[in-house]
Amino acid sequence: MATSLAQPPKRLSLLKLAGPTIVGNLLLSLVHLAAIKIVSALGAEAVTAVIAADRIYMAVQLVIIAITAGTTTMVAYAWGAQTPEEADRAVKLSATLCAAVSLLLCVAIQWLATPLVAIFGLSGDTLQEAATYLKVLIYFNVFFSFLAVISAGLRAAGDAMTPVLIAAVGNVINVALAYALVYGYMGMPSLGILGAAIATGISYMLVAIIFMLLWKRQHLLLKPLPQAFWSVERVRRLVRIAVPAGIEQGIQNFSIISFMWVVSLFGTEAFTAYGIGVNILSASIVIGVGFAIATATMAGQNLGAGQPEEAEKAAWRNLRIAFVIMAAIGLTIGLNARTIGSFFISDSQVLDYLTALTIMVAIVQPLMAIEFTLGGALRGAGDTKAPAKISFSGFLFGRVLLTGIFFALGLNVYWVYAALIADYVIKCSLYIRTFRRGKWKTAMSAPPKPTTNITATTE
Known part of the structure; x- marks a missing residue:
């Protein structure tokens, strides 16, 4: 463990750390509820399809969530020890691993979507709609993985506000697009529940792009440095934290x-x-x-x-x-x-x-x-x-x-x-x-x- 510092770690205000995170998660939850409300006019079967597909989507994210658990711990330790360059390595390593996992999921879900959502007893059109919803949404998973890593890193370093502000933009876009694409408003095609999946995916993509631009241009608390980040020891450290976290997420899901x-x-x-x-x-x-x-x-x-x-x-x-x-x-x-x-x-x-x-x-x-x-x-x-x-x-x-x-x-x-x-x-x-x-x-x-x-x- 690092030796004690003369001053305690900065940015440890509970309000500054918890407040923005609570607001951000509340907005995200409201977006999920808004999606249900939007498709509810299509009937109970449409609501069931969205619920089933969303649940499977959240379940297959467990590897990414597990990796970000390691990101949080490693970045927080590095920040507390006043070694931000190590925090940068942890973020880059996590983002690389998450991107690889996301690409694998994009391929696997195209084959597994239907049997996965079928475990809820869905059949007929409801089953096909839920499977299609999942197949489309998973294509945007690479963007989701990056925003998950950078958000976890920023919070661990003490900046909980930036992820909320950027995600709020994505949430507004998500709801507006979902309403337009589900029912065909504002010149958009009427796609039913598929429109909700596309709207969610586009919001992930836009938020990830904003994060990437801010990060690359040194506008975030975590700044990318031209340094090597891959080492066997660092990977082992991340895996040692991530594997039990992944098991926990797997159990919960x-x-x-x-x-x-x-x-x-x-x-x-x-x-x-x-x-x-x-x-x-x-x-x-x-x-x-x-x-x-x-x-x-x-x-x-x-x-x-x-x-x-x-x-x-x-x-x-x-x-x-x-x-x-x-x-x-x-x-x-x-x-x-x-x-x-x-x-x-x-x-x-x-x-x-x-x-x-x-x-x-x-x-x-x-x-x-x-x-x-x-x-x-x-x-x-x-x-x-x-x-x-x-x-x-x-x-x-x-x-x-x-x-x-x-x-x-x-x-x-x-x-x-x-x-x-x-x-x-x-x-x-x-x-x-x-x-x-x-x-x-x-x-x-x-x-x-x-x-x-x-x-x-x-x-």
Whole structure:
């Protein structure tokens, strides 16, 4: 670990780190909800197709998300140790690996799209529309991977505002284009749900181009330097962080998909309600995600500066604030569950299911504060193994075991929805126990030594 610095790491304001991230994730969640709202006029089948395709798309991103977990840790450590040139190497290495993965996904999904979305029980036109949606969206994955890496790097260095401002531009374009391409407004062709996929992809492309131009022209906090970035030691370091993070993401995505599959056994109405509920959930947990990223940055920078006590204090402080805020959000969601659901769907059966699920979502809000905040601290410290183990425990004992019992007993889908609560109770208990043990403080090895062929230094 790096020796202690005379001054603590800069840019560790919780408001500056968490606030923009929360706003950015909220905007992204609202875009997903807007897409559902836009296509809802096409019928419940169209909504189901978009939900299924989006879920698979998010699932296949797990490798990219895992790599960016390594990006966050390595950049935060480098920034805390006041070695921005090492942060630049981490970003370039991550971007290169993500680009390679994205190209492979572009090819693989053309063959796998239909069987993947078919696991939700889709058939006929709905199945074909969902598969086509996924095939088109995956073509823009290279752009998504770059903006994911550069955004993670900037946040880890302490700049959470720039990714939000640039992404906001893409979000506006996404919604406007989706509306135009789905229904054929403003001279655009009427493409149905395919138009929503193209709109999302174009927004990814434009945001990535903006990021690339700003980065290349030295306008971002992270500045590209003419230096070598590829080394076996650095790759091993990134992989050591990314592999457990990827396993965790895989468990989480498999958990969601398998849970959706179980729900689909109760009929299209229950499945559609769950799909909308997941998107409502994604909008409600942006507070937790913001605190997770902020806490990861604080933990990584403080540990990189040789200040583990400050890292621990920041995590507990952030948790207290996140818990209160998310509990209040949960209360608001719970009291207005049916009103929220009626905004997205009018079918009475779907609305009944959605109302019940939204109440479950409200109950787990404060528990999510624990998972996201302490999980962020562990990942920022470089300990990605513990979150993977914890996610597996929640999935196995909370979702698999309980849903299996409920289904075997012939209970209705409301009991299956309730398994979400058990999942989070298990995970939160394990996160508190793991964090208190303190082994995460020594999870990260010292950064690789500078390569010998650096041709420039930081400004």
